[in-house]
Amino acid sequence: VNELDPQDDGASRVRVAAVGDLHVGPDSAGHLAPCFEQLAGCADLLLLAGDLTRVGRAEEAEVLAAELASATVPIVAVLGNHDYHTDQADRVAARLAEASVQVLEGEACVVPVNDVRVGIAGVKGFGGGFAGRCGSDFGEPEMKAFINHTVEVSGTLERALAALTTMEADIRVALLHYAPVPDTCRGEPLEIFPFLGSYLLAEAIDRTGADVVFHGHAHRGNERGMTPAGVRVRNVAQPVIGAPFHVYSLPARQAAGGRAKATAHG
């Protein structure tokens, strides 16, 4: 339900709940469902920022699907590195899709929330490091493969974000697992920053534009950051936000043909 914010000139707002790094395993059964049940009262959709499972087993996805059954809002997710560990990422994604979770990897989708079209471009992302302190496509084949994977996924993110314009999204969200900026990694040991994310992701976001970025992965980082061009970044890793999810209220962009000016519903 959209709310009017008196400080926002009557723009429709959408409440987005987000969390990453749930690391669901068999021992998680029953822990999350009561939390997700409360989403209906405080959020319009739920975003999951990767590392949904402990090691990416289909059985773990089964547990998560059961926990998510109590959520009555649309759910969009990306996978994280943990979800790839046992080479069953396809099965994890398929099981979640059966539970009505849209799992994105280099793709975009639009979730209508009343009269606002919430666009989400999702990709896992990868490491490599941040500007001035990052790996390059240079040297051993293994190093080139590492960096080229980041180049590739950043490219898919850029294309997915660009697609949101074509899809007439009123709000553009980038959903990642890896971090696009170092701000939200602060608190982590500096030595592991190259494994936490890449500036190439931020560059892709800044080239196409977005209203907000959500990511996880950096458990010891902090919640708030910004890309060099000023797009807000939120690290929603569960250990960072210290809660089963956080809710963010986003205004619909007036630039989208006025469709989003819209009515407010109590």
Place this chain on the structure above:
Amino acid sequence: MTTPAHPRPTDESRPDGPARAGDGPTMRHPVELEPVDYVISRIHSALTLDPRVHEQGLDVLVSGRRVTLRGEVATESRRWAVLQVAHETIPDAELVDDLRVLSETVTTESEAL
């Protein structure tokens, strides 16, 4: 809090066996005689690879034979699994449990962006 004594593990308790950087034919020194970096790496490696935990985001602090584990885990059972794996990796250390189980309390307030 300092953990109570853990049972000495057997090989049967970890059929898949965590990969241990220090495993090998050489007899290992007591933990306080080993370079701290190697102790920390051995524990991190075990916590990452042991199928009972697969935890990467925890801090390991070593001071003499005292080893502190710090960070957040999803459930109480995972907390005990982490302590068990750490104990099996460095059985002669005094383990200090500074782990926290993640909150299940929902905050419904929103941040306006």
